Amino acid sequence: MAYGCPRCGGKVSRTYDRGSQEAAGLIGLLLVAAFGPFDCKRCGSIEFREFPAGARVRMVLGSVVLLVAALALVALGILLVIKAR
Ligand SMILES: [Zn+2]
Numbered sequence: 001m002a003y004g005c006p007r008c009g010g011k012v013s014r015t016y017d018r019g020s021q022e023a024a025g026l027i028g029l030l031l032v033a034a035f036g037p038f039d040c041k042r043c044g045s046i047e048f049r050e051f052p053a054g055a056r057v058r059m060v061l062g063s064v065v066l067l068v069a070a071l072a073l074v075a076l077g078i079l080l081v082i083k084a085r
Contacts, residue, residue, distance in 0.1 A: 005040040006050045012038040
């Protein structure tokens with residue numbers, strides 16, 4: 001998912017905090033992917049709320065899809081473990 005910088009129109013990327021990422025695990029990773037700050041090479045850190053409403057909706061929708069996919073994978077994994085017994 002690539003989004004434009006609301007200030008300069010350039011490309012932004014996610015800012016990942018390694019420490020909290022490892023502490024929080026998969027769900028934390030997804031939350032960061034959903035609402036974590038972005039980083040613009042020219043402007044620095046961009047807050048989620050600085051993006052226009054349309055872009056925010058797309059981000060949240062994309063994240064919900066990711067979250068549902070992750071939960072489905074976990075559920076599938078549990079199901080396989082239960083069936084294997
Ligand atoms: Zn920028």
